[in-house]
Amino acid sequence: MTGVVLGGVFAGLALGMLGAGGTIIGLPMFLYLGGPQGHTAFGTNALGVTLIAAILLIWRVARRQVNLRLGIAFAIPGLLGIAIGARLGLVYPATKLVFLLSLLILVVAGWIGYLGFRQPLHDGASPAAAPTSPLTRRRVFLILPTAIIVGVVSGFFAIGGGFLVVPGLAFAGGVDLRVSARSSLVPIVAFAALDAIEYVLAGDVQFAFSGVMIAAGIAGGAAGIALGNQLPLSVVQKIFAIFLTLVAAYMIGQHV
Numbered sequence: 001m002t003g004v005v006l007g008g009v010f011a012g013l014a015l016g017m018l019g020a021g022g023t024i025i026g027l028p029m030f031l032y033l034g035g036p037q038g039h040t041a042f043g044t045n046a047l048g049v050t051l052i053a054a055i056l057l058i059w060r061v062a063r064r065q066v067n068l069r070l071g072i073a074f075a076i077p078g079l080l081g082i083a084i085g086a087r088l089g090l091v092y093p094a095t096k097l098v099f100l101l102s103l104l105i106l107v108v109a110g111w112i113g114y115l116g117f118r119q120p121l122h123d124g125a126s127p128a129a130a131p132t133s134p135l136t137r138r139r140v141f142l143i144l145p146t147a148i149i150v151g152v153v154s155g156f157f158a159i160g161g162g163f164l165v166v167p168g169l170a171f172a173g174g175v176d177l178r179v180s181a182r183s184s185l186v187p188i189v190a191f192a193a194l195d196a197i198e199y200v201l202a203g204d205v206q207f208a209f210s211g212v213m214i215a216a217g218i219a220g221g222a223a224g225i226a227l228g229n230q231l232p233l234s235v236v237q238k239i240f241a242i243f244l245t246l247v248a249a250y251m252i253g254q255h256v
Contacts, residue, residue: 003030003031003033003035004029004030006029007025007026007028007216008216008217008219010025010220011023011045012216012218012222012223012224013224014224014240015053015056015162015188015217015221015224016220016221016222017224017227017231018162018181018237018240019162019166019180020188022049022052022188022192022217023162023192024101024104024163025247026213027041027042028102028105028250028251031098032250036206037094038204039202040206042089042094042195042204043196043198043199043200043202044205044206044209046195046199046205047207048210048217049192049213050196051210052214052220053192055218057185060185067175067179067182068183068186071185071187073143074146074147074173075187075191077147078147078148078161078187080148081151081153082151082154082195084152085152085153086155086156086194087198089157090198090202090204092156098251099252100157101157102248102252104157105247105248106244106245106248106249109244109248110245111163113241116234116238116241117234118234139172139174142171143173146168150164150165150168155191155194162184162185165188166184169187178233
């Protein structure tokens with residue numbers, strides 16, 4: 001149970017601060033600190049992150065901090081990739097999934113750390129409302145393949161894929177990283193929900209554990225939003241890069 005509570009807190013914290021990282025942080029907590037195991041860990045985590053992200057999304061939409069048009073445009077084609085990836089993940093051995101996920105977390109840590117050092121230290125101030133950007137034909141052609149690829153990877157690992165959605169939205173949608181991080185909650189909710197549905201249908205979700213994770217995640221999300229509004233984005237990214245590196249190293253160590 002400790003892993004479920006900590007998984008929820010850190011997943012909410014990551015989603016609130018970065019708009020990403022909820023599932024790849026929550027899952028290792030389940031696996032190594034007490035929680036569901038195997039495919040059930042993936043499914044239970046996906047359901048918990050779905051509802052945590054949905055609550056945070058409602059909060060940000062109410063404050064007009066989300067580019068809904070861009071988020072929905074990315075989510076719709078991404079769901080096709082999720083459907084493909086989730087089916088592949090369900091038939092892939094859970095132990096191998098965990099090891100591949102640990103390698104992916106390590107790559108993500110490097111990417112987030114790289115962005116942290118590229119971001120200027122004065123990036124703490126951010127606009128109250130997210131600017132809208134027109135969905136030109138060029139943007140649509142960029143969004144479609146990007147979203148499908150992100151969806152396949154997210155579905156395979158039963159994750160919301162925020163760490164892929166954020167740069168994907170920034171690149172294909174032509175918005176800055178902070179707007180992308182907030183708007184990423186739209187596809188994260190859609191992706192994680194479809195993942196969760198696939199695992200519910202397969203009987204690989206423990207609803208009681210998901211409920212505990214959601215309650216803890218709301219508290220973590222509130223703290224994440226507060227910290228994210230105060231700290232420069234570059235500082236947040238460096239902290240999470242270090243944290244994810246430690247998590248990945250521990251997971252890899254368990255399989256060596």
